[in-house]
Amino acid sequence: MNYKQTKQWIVDKNIDSDKQTEMIQEAALWIKQNKLIAFPTETVYGLGANALSYEAVAQIFAAKGRPSDNPLIVHIGDSSQLDKLVKSIPLNANKLMAAFWPGALTLILEAKEAIAENVTAGLSTVGVRMPSHPVALKLLQECGLPVAAPSANMSGRPSPTTAAHVIADLDGKIDGIVDGGSTGIGLESTVLDVSKPTPMLYRPGGVSVEEIEAVIGKIDIDPALETADSAPKSPGMKYTHYAPNAEVILVDSDDSIHHLVAEAKKEGRKVAVFATTGTADYKADIVRRGESLEHTAHILYGVLRDFDEQGADIIYVKTVPTEGVGRAIMNRLEKAAGGKRV
């Protein structure tokens, strides 16, 4: 792949000057010219391209090293764009859009043909979301185009929650990045299939199951999220995502962490602990702490990247309860750990 000079536009989250508006307009123009632009959302950074152009979208797969059978989410800045993208909007979808858009909820709907076929990886459905981050919304509104955007990381790396993470993975491979500081939630959007009579959760994320069920009643959960033996409905969920280089092991109790840390240190390994809860005094080489479920979600991917950079050999992570955003945290941790849990 040819080397690209990656341009950076640094803007404030609230876009508080004409100069910053002009920078976002330039980035929007570049997307219209079928270039690849990374931008912040309230979940993680996205890598955007014109969703109507096969060639533009093909560059996303090439830059990320993404398997071609993994469909992309289409981002819109205005609900009126939806009619051109999907065949119909069921009542449940309307209720959820009213409750959670703009926000961290991706809705899977029956796709129209306008979208480039590589966006949907040949499926008859498309995932659509309207992000709430002011920079993302402004960029999408300035484009006036549907923008296909996966997380802006190399495939298999933790999703990027700062512009520095994007640069670390994709510098020289993409045309530009709008740097709007660190993202909010820190984990990806919830993916919900609303094309079925009873909607089904494909990926837990920023909007919790409890919040969704409060609006439309009981939903189904893709069985693959709860047991390892069925194939996930969302192609992306089958890959060993979110993996740092170090070995990751999930641990339920502090007693076990103390014991495991001592053992690993005896073996001369560099040990890291991500203490998602509590204040226990771990004797590890590196310790990072989450102060609440929300804070844990916000820092999770950055912590995994930091541990790698500091050369950790093994990472012990304290598990969290699967309520609220805890369901998404545990889903990502289970993937990072490849199922290893003590």
Ligand code: TXA
């Ligand atoms: O928060 C997010 O969703 C971020 C930001 C940038 O918006 N994007 C993101 O995209 O996480 P990505 O590509 O990393 O994850 C998209 C997930 C994948 O698991 C993919 O398989 C699934 O959504 N997906 C997309 N379209 C789908 C479809 N039509 N049917 C089933 N799953 C779909």
Ligand code: MG
């Ligand atoms: Mg991703």
